[in-house]
Every structure is written in structure tokens, then in C-alpha cells.
Amino acid sequence: MAITSANQLELLQTAEAVAREKMIDPALVVEAMEESLARAAKSRYGAEMDIRVSIDRKTGRARFTRVRTVVADDELENYQAEFTVEQARQYMDDPQVGQEFSEEVPPVELGRIAAQSAKQVILQKVREAERDRQYEEFKDRAGTIINATVKREEYGNIVVELPGAGEAVLRRNEKIGREAYRPGDRIRCYVKDVRREVRGPQIFLSRTAPEFMAELFKMEVPEIYEGIIEIKSVARDPGSRAKIAVISHDGSIDPVGACVGMRGSRVQAVVGELQGEKIDIIPWNEDMPTFLVNALQPAEVSKVVFDEDAERIEVVVPEEQLSLAIGRRGQNVRLASQLTGLDIDIMTEEQESKRRQAEFETRTKLFMDTLDLDEFFAQLLVSEGFTNLDEVAYVDQDELLVIDGVDSDTAAELQARARDYIDAQNKAALERARELGAEDSLIGFPGLSPQMVEALAKDGVKTLEDFATCADWELAGGWTTEGGERVKDDGVLEPFEVSLEEAQELVMTARVALGWVDPDELAAEEAAAAEAAQNEEEEV
Structure with a gap:
């Protein structure tokens, strides 16, 4: 041709x-x-x-x-x-x-x-x-809901046809429960991600993502779409149960009532789309313990103890409420944990009482052994809130005088015994640290107690240079997420209750002392960070 x-x-x-x-x-x-x-x-x-x-x-x-x-x-x-x-x-x-x-x-x-x-x-x-x-058309639709038509099913995966974009696959692990579809059925899916690949744009769909529920509520509740009500967090056990936390930016509008709708019409529309998934709508609160009490509904909570540093929270419930708080196969507490982002320990009032009694006995024995006190006097100290020797040794003497039977001479003797014991412990710790190879540069560094130096030396940190190379989490410990589970990272100085912020300050002080960091540049960076944070708060 x-x-x-x-x-x-x-x-x-x-x-x-x-x-x-x-x-x-x-x-x-x-x-x-x-x-x-x-x-x-x-x-x-x-x-x-x-x-x-x-x-x-x-x-x-x-x-x-x-x-x-x-x-x-x-x-x-x-x-x-x-x-x-x-x-x-x-x-x-x-x-x-x-x-x-x-x-x-x-x-x-x-x-x-x-x-x-x-x-x-x-x-x-x-x-x-x-x-x-296709990629240009769909790259900006990630994070939205699309309507598609079912074409066929392949090994449990649903192949759907998107308007103007060819095919996409809803994998079986992204489906709700055992829901089944026939060719020609209409289906709603959440676009999790759109990626450009050699074989063409890959569109990842989901019906189990928490964001799918959030987008459905946005479609059903005008106040959410308009920004009057904000969805703060969502936790789902797809096809079974979910919790969604909402807050209203208008004091005259009840966020829970608006999401439920007249006679439950709004929430039922979402439940119908999610194959009957039960939804608990929780009022969000800035106070984390209060928010957790709401999140554990319908269980009643007696007491909450919040450990902000460890991002853990202890919840005490009546004996008859324990199974309700935990839920079937731990579902209720698991969803509450996902919703709040905290690790939750649930115990009954009896269990908490036993734990507190054990702590009381441990502290009593500590004072009896170290201060040579009888049991009654040691119990008095514990009852007044004293938990360790440092508190007894260095507290203002007036706080000891409020204890029945303690006069100024007795208070002075108590503090003298506590200081003598601490000094002896410090001396022994320093000797052990030197035997382990700890150098004077580390021993004399401000902010480290003899027991801390000993712990560092046992971990191989023997010089100030070694200490300056440590990461803050290596010293203070922390939490990492592996496979969806939060895993505890133990820190060398964690037994001494050193926080991440304190660890950061200690390490940075060591680097400045060694000349690794210019203090003027450090001050300028801190000022710039503070200013940026302030500007961000003002924008919010």
C-alpha cells in the first residue's frame, strides 16, 4: 500500500x-x-x-x-x-x-x-x-467514593467497570464480610489510592476502610459536608461494628443527633450501605479520659487513669460491666483503642483494689527496710503519698510534720536516714559504673544520677561521646507500630522516669558540650520552631 x-x-x-x-x-x-x-x-x-x-x-x-x-x-x-x-x-x-x-x-x-x-x-x-x-482523570479522586458496575468475580475479587476509566479491582480483603455481587450490580467503593504503573493506572478500591464510612456520613449529613460537624476519628470492624467520633463547631447543633437523623434515617442509610454494620456515634472531647468513657459505651466506667507519656490508659469498671466493656472477642475495647489511639487496660474494681494493695505493701516494705521503721510508721508515710526515698529525703520538712506523731526531731531523723541511704547507694553505683568502664566525662555530666551512669555503662555507653550519639527513644523508651500492633521499646533510662523531652535535652546538652552543635544555631532553630508553631495555632 x-x-x-x-x-x-x-x-x-x-x-x-x-x-x-x-x-x-x-x-x-x-x-x-x-x-x-x-x-x-x-x-x-x-x-x-x-x-x-x-x-x-x-x-x-x-x-x-x-x-x-x-x-x-x-x-x-x-x-x-x-x-x-x-x-x-x-x-x-x-x-x-x-x-x-x-x-x-x-x-x-x-x-x-x-x-x-x-x-x-x-x-x-x-x-x-x-x-x-485515565491516570490524570482519577489521580485527584483518591479519598472519594465512586459508583461502579460489577463485571465479574475472580477468586473472590470483584472486577468493576469505572465510568471512563476501564476496570478496577475490589480485592476480597477489602470487601465487607461475605457480601456477594452479580454482574451488572451497582457498587459504591472508596478510592484508597491511584498509582501510575507500567501496565496502566492502578486504582485501589475499598469498602472496609474507615474513610469509606466517613465519606458516607458526609454524603448523608449536610452538616458534615458544610463543616459544621467534624468527624474526628473512625474505627471499624467491617460488617460487624464501628465507632465514629464527631464534634460540632456550632453550639446549637447536637453532633450525635445530627448524624442519627430523624428517626435514625441518616445513620440507617449508612448502615444499609455497610451491610448492617452497627454504628456507635460518639461525642468527641478534648479531655482524653472523658472521650474514652464515651468511646467505651455502652459500658459504664468507674475510674480512668491516664498515662500521657506512655499513651496508655487504665479503665476501672464494675464487675458486672467487664464483659460489656471488653465486648465480644474484645471488639468493644479494640474499637475504643483504635478510636482514641491509646492502649487500654481494663480491670474490675476488685482487680484494681488488689493492685493498689500490692503497691501499698511494696512501698511499706521499702520504707521499713531502708529507713529502719516499724510497719505502722511506714504505712503512715505511704498513706500520706510518699512513694520513694527521694521524696522523704528532700521534701520540705513541713510536709512530714502533718503526719500524726511526727515532730521536727523525728522529721529531721527520717530525712537524715533517707539521705544517708541514698548517699550510700550513689557511692556504690559509682563504684560499679567505674568498674564497668564509665569515664569521668560521663560521671560528671549534669543531669545523670550515679544509678543512671551505671545503667548506661551496663548498656555500653561509657563516655560522653557515646552518650551524645544516643537517640532520645533509646534513653527514654517509646512505642512503635509493627503489623498494626503497638510494640514497647525499652529505654536505658526509662526505669528512672526520664521523658522523651528530657532525653532530648540531655543529649543535645552533651552535643553542645562536645562542640558538635553550635548553641547559637540551636537557639535560632528553637526560636524558629516556636514561631512556626505559634503561627500554625493562629491560623487554626
Whole structure:
């Protein structure tokens, strides 16, 4: 088939038809045709030639040109596509290195193999353009709900057809329970992510994501869509139960009532979409213990103890409320934990009483053994809130005088005994630390007690340089998430109740003392961080 013998407008008509079918720019199809014709021409004239094809966008005429580039004499490699300045003077008046010279060549006859190759090039380019269009169309729809049509089921995965974007897959682990679909069914899905990959844009769908529920409420509750009510967090056990925390920015609107709707119409619409998943709507509260009490509904809570540093919370419930608070297979407490972002320990009032009694006995024995007191006197100290020797040794003496039977002489004797015992412990700890190899630079560093130095030396931290290389979590401990579970990281100084902030300050002070950090630059960074935080608060 010769290009000249064909209807030249047929190229443009074909390009427009393909572009309409694939919903892409006709210019992209024409460019693909130009490239395919150029490849066919190279197979006729020679692969080393630089043959280019341009199709007139109005007439459809294909123009074949041979291009040669002017190069320096010592750079001439391809005699078919390059020539020297001297050779170029035959065709150009004042040739310069880098200039191109084009001359038209006769159109080629497309044989069967060449025509097939040209077709493959066009199809490939069209597929690439279609994938780019699909990606551009859907990249901004991540985080939204889309309506799709079920095409088929493959090994438990649902293949759906998206409007204008080909196919996507709802994997079986992203389905709710055992829900089943037939071809042609309409389905709502949450777009978790859209990624550009070699085989085309990959659209990841979900019906189990907590965000799916949040978006459904946004569709059903106008106050959420308008921003009057805000969804603070969502926790789900897909197909079974869920908890959603909401807050109203308008004091006249009840966030829970607005989400429930008249006679439960709004929440029932969401429940129906989620295959009957039971939903607890929780009022959000800035006070974490109060929020947790709400999150554990319908169980009643007697007491809450919040450990902010460890992000753990202890909940005390009556004996008859324990199973309700935990829920079937731990569902209620697990969802409450996800909703609040805290690890929750639930115990009965009897269990808490036993624990408190054990702590009381431990502290009583500590004072009896270290201060040489009888049991009654040691119990008096514990009852007044004293938990360790440091508190007894260095507290203001007036706080000891409020204890029945304690006068100034007795208080002074108590503190003297406590200080003597602490001094002896410190001396022994320093001796053990030196035996382990701790150097004076670490022993004399402000902020580290002898027991801390001993613990560091046991862990291999024996110099101030070693200490300065430590991370704050290595000293104070922390929590990491592995496989969806929170895992405790033990810190070397954690037994001494060193917080992350204190660990950061100690390490940074050591680095400044060693000259690793410029104190002026550090102060400037801290000031800039404080200013940024203040600006962020003002914007909020």
C-alpha cells in the first residue's frame, strides 16, 4: 500500500475515530501514526537514516523527510544521519555544528510486515495515551467514593467497570464480610489510592476502610459536608461494628443527633450501605479520659487513669460491666483503642483494689527496710503519698510534720536516714559504673544520677561521646507500630522516669558540650520552631 495512492484524508478520519473511541486527544493518534510511518520508512531506506514523517493536520498528506545533522570532523560516526561542516556546504550556505538539514524523500510502499509493525506502534501509543488520560482523570479522586458496575468475580475479587476509566479491582480483603455481587450490580467503593504503573493506572478500591464510612456520613449529613460537624476519628470492624467520633463547631447543633437523623434515617442509610454494620456515634472531647468513657459505651466506667507519656490508659469498671466493656472477642475495647489511639487496660474494681494493695505493701516494705521503721510508721508515710526515698529525703520538712506523731526531731531523723541511704547507694553505683568502664566525662555530666551512669555503662555507653550519639527513644523508651500492633521499646533510662523531652535535652546538652552543635544555631532553630508553631495555632 502506497501512502500516495490512499485517500490522504483517511489518516485524519482514522485518527479522529480512534480518539473519540478512546477519549484521547486526536493529535496523540496522529503523532503515533507519524512515528509508525517513520519506522516503516527506516526499514526501507536504512535503519541508520534519520527519517521523519509529518502529517498535515488539514489535508492528511504525509511528508517524508531525511534529516542530517552537522557535526565536527572528529565526531562524525553515522554517515547516513550526520555530515561534516565541509560536506554540508554543498547543501547550506553557512553551516554550523548542530544545525539540521532536511530533504524530502519519496513515500514508501507499506508491505504486509511494515503495515503490521505500523499498526502495533499506533496501538501502543494509543494505549499509553489512554492510560495517561485515565491516570490524570482519577489521580485527584483518591479519598472519594465512586459508583461502579460489577463485571465479574475472580477468586473472590470483584472486577468493576469505572465510568471512563476501564476496570478496577475490589480485592476480597477489602470487601465487607461475605457480601456477594452479580454482574451488572451497582457498587459504591472508596478510592484508597491511584498509582501510575507500567501496565496502566492502578486504582485501589475499598469498602472496609474507615474513610469509606466517613465519606458516607458526609454524603448523608449536610452538616458534615458544610463543616459544621467534624468527624474526628473512625474505627471499624467491617460488617460487624464501628465507632465514629464527631464534634460540632456550632453550639446549637447536637453532633450525635445530627448524624442519627430523624428517626435514625441518616445513620440507617449508612448502615444499609455497610451491610448492617452497627454504628456507635460518639461525642468527641478534648479531655482524653472523658472521650474514652464515651468511646467505651455502652459500658459504664468507674475510674480512668491516664498515662500521657506512655499513651496508655487504665479503665476501672464494675464487675458486672467487664464483659460489656471488653465486648465480644474484645471488639468493644479494640474499637475504643483504635478510636482514641491509646492502649487500654481494663480491670474490675476488685482487680484494681488488689493492685493498689500490692503497691501499698511494696512501698511499706521499702520504707521499713531502708529507713529502719516499724510497719505502722511506714504505712503512715505511704498513706500520706510518699512513694520513694527521694521524696522523704528532700521534701520540705513541713510536709512530714502533718503526719500524726511526727515532730521536727523525728522529721529531721527520717530525712537524715533517707539521705544517708541514698548517699550510700550513689557511692556504690559509682563504684560499679567505674568498674564497668564509665569515664569521668560521663560521671560528671549534669543531669545523670550515679544509678543512671551505671545503667548506661551496663548498656555500653561509657563516655560522653557515646552518650551524645544516643537517640532520645533509646534513653527514654517509646512505642512503635509493627503489623498494626503497638510494640514497647525499652529505654536505658526509662526505669528512672526520664521523658522523651528530657532525653532530648540531655543529649543535645552533651552535643553542645562536645562542640558538635553550635548553641547559637540551636537557639535560632528553637526560636524558629516556636514561631512556626505559634503561627500554625493562629491560623487554626
